[in-house]
Amino acid sequence: MLLSIVVPVYNEEENIGNFYQAVTTVMTGLSYEYELIYVDDGSSDVSAAILQEIAKRDERVKVILLARNFGHQLALTCGLDYAKGDAVITMDGDMQHPPALIPELVRLWESGYDVVRTIRDSTEDASWAKSFTSKYYYKLMNKMADVPILEGGSDFRLMNRNALETLKQFREHGRFLRGIVGALGYRQAELHFVAPPRFAGVSKFSVRKMIRFALDGVTAFSRVPLRAALYVGVLCGGLSFLLILHLLYVYLTGQALNGWTTIGVSILFIGGIQLVGLGIIGEYVGRIFEEVKQRPLYWVKAAINFDGECENVNLEPSRADIFIANQVAGPKEKD
Numbered sequence: 001m002l003l004s005i006v007v008p009v010y011n012e013e014e015n016i017g018n019f020y021q022a023v024t025t026v027m028t029g030l031s032y033e034y035e036l037i038y039v040d041d042g043s044s045d046v047s048a049a050i051l052q053e054i055a056k057r058d059e060r061v062k063v064i065l066l067a068r069n070f071g072h073q074l075a076l077t078c079g080l081d082y083a084k085g086d087a088v089i090t091m092d093g094d095m096q097h098p099p100a101l102i103p104e105l106v107r108l109w110e111s112g113y114d115v116v117r118t119i120r121d122s123t124e125d126a127s128w129a130k131s132f133t134s135k136y137y138y139k140l141m142n143k144m145a146d147v148p149i150l151e152g153g154s155d156f157r158l159m160n161r162n163a164l165e166t167l168k169q170f171r172e173h174g175r176f177l178r179g180i181v182g183a184l185g186y187r188q189a190e191l192h193f194v195a196p197p198r199f200a201g202v203s204k205f206s207v208r209k210m211i212r213f214a215l216d217g218v219t220a221f222s223r224v225p226l227r228a229a230l231y232v233g234v235l236c237g238g239l240s241f242l243l244i245l246h247l248l249y250v251y252l253t254g255q256a257l258n259g260w261t262t263i264g265v266s267i268l269f270i271g272g273i274q275l276v277g278l279g280i281i282g283e284y285v286g287r288i289f290e291e292v293k294q295r296p297l298y299w300v301k302a303a304i305n306f307d308g309e310c311e312n313v314n315l316e317p318s319r320a321d322i323f324i325a326n327q328v329a330g331p332k333e334k335d
Contacts, residue, residue, distance in 0.1 A: 003027075003034040003106070004085030007093045008075035009051065010041040015094050016050050020061070022099040030103060037062045038093070039079040042069035055304045063304040070298045073175040076155060078298050080164060082306065089158045097156035101193055105158040114186035116158040121192050153178045156193075162186070173290045173297060225280045236273045 005023060009016065020036070027034050040048045040063065051063045064078055076090055087109050091097035101118070108116045155177060159167065163186050170180050182188075243266060 001032055001087075002085040003030075003032045004037060004083035004088040005034060005102075006037045006039065006076060006079030006083055006088060006090045008039045008041055008072055008079065009043060009047050009093055010069065010072070010075070011043045011045045011047060012093055013043075013045045013047045013050060016047060016054070019093045019095060019099070020054055022095070023102070024058075026099045026102050030106060032106070035060055035062055035083070035085065037064065037079045037082060039064045039075045040066060041071070041075040042066050052304060059305060062306055063302075064300055065302040065304075067299045067301045072155075073177055074173075074298050076177060077175060078300070081168060082303070083164070085161075087158055087160050088164050089156075091156045097154065098193065101156075101191065104191060108189045108191065109158050109160060112187065113189040114160045114163045115181060115184065115188040117181065117188060117190055118154050118156040119190050119192045120154045120156075121194050153182070157181065171297065173295075174287050225283075228280075232273055232277065236270055 005027075007019070012019075016038075023036060036058075038051050038061065040051060048063075048065055051061075055061045055063045062082070064082060066075065066078065070078075080088060080090070087106070089102060089105060091099075097118070105116045105118075159181070163181075163184055166184055166186075167177075167180060
């Protein structure tokens with residue numbers, strides 16, 4: 001049987017070699033054939049060149065070079081589309097998804113589970129703010145979403161072929177794979193772990209990317225924001241009606257004031273609520289706009305080792321040599 005391991009990569013030149021060695025060591029102890037699929041998501045460093053060199057040395061390593069940066073979730077999707085294994089493991093290559101847990105994922109799969117999801121109890125080097133926002137984001141999502149989303153869920157998981165083929169039918173652009181996998185059904189197991197610090201480098205998930213990722217999760221699985229905008233609009237309409245009655249009473253009893261403060265506050269309050277409602281609607285309309293264009297989710301610049309051949313893409317070898325010499329050890333497995 002074949003195991004596929006899918007790893008998205010974006011500017012991880014310092015982590016690739018260590019991760020490759022760790023996975024190779026773990027897989028040597030398992031009685032499975034495997035393929036290690038790296039998806040380079042338009043890296044601007046020498047990650048692609050390092051991956052090309054590793055692929056030359058090890059035929060089990062397969063590399064997909066995307067034409068540009070598409071984002072973590074679409075890079076994962078690309079790797080899943082190319083995976084041929086009876087079971088597929090997705091994980092990040094910065095060592096925060098420990099390769100040492102792969103045998104436990106496989107054991108749960110062998111015991112009959114279709115999907116094995118990992119739950120990150122904590123991250124050793126995470127800031128207080130990141131831990132706090134992550135915790136309460138998932139609590140909020142579970143209040144709003146139509147399907148349960150595990151608190152601390154990650155993209156470190158195993159799926160069997162049946163679950164993967166079902167997942168591949170979901171082709172929306174604004175992807176939140178943690179929610180989609182949770183909605184698949186099948187027989188699912190959970191595995192808890194503590195994420196170690198990154199081996200090297202810094203996280204590529206900026207605040208902007210995290211906000212976008214969070215919005216994708218909300219809009220993909222919940223209509224609550226749209227309903228909330230409606231409810232707030234009804235509430236503001238009722239308050240405005242009461243204010244009108246008050247102003248009429250003041251006018252009819254001869255107590256009319258200049259009214260500039262009342263009018264100003266009313267306009268600003270109601271106008272602000274309207275803008276918030278329009279912004280929420282705009283988020284959903286924008287996602288509809290992206291989907292109806294039916295553009296491909298990603299496009300590939302080169303695929304290495306997928307047909308038994310290594311395509312030479314000539315990616316800055318002079319810069320890559322330094323990293324390759326330090327990170328990639330052992331004899332070549334093919335000429």
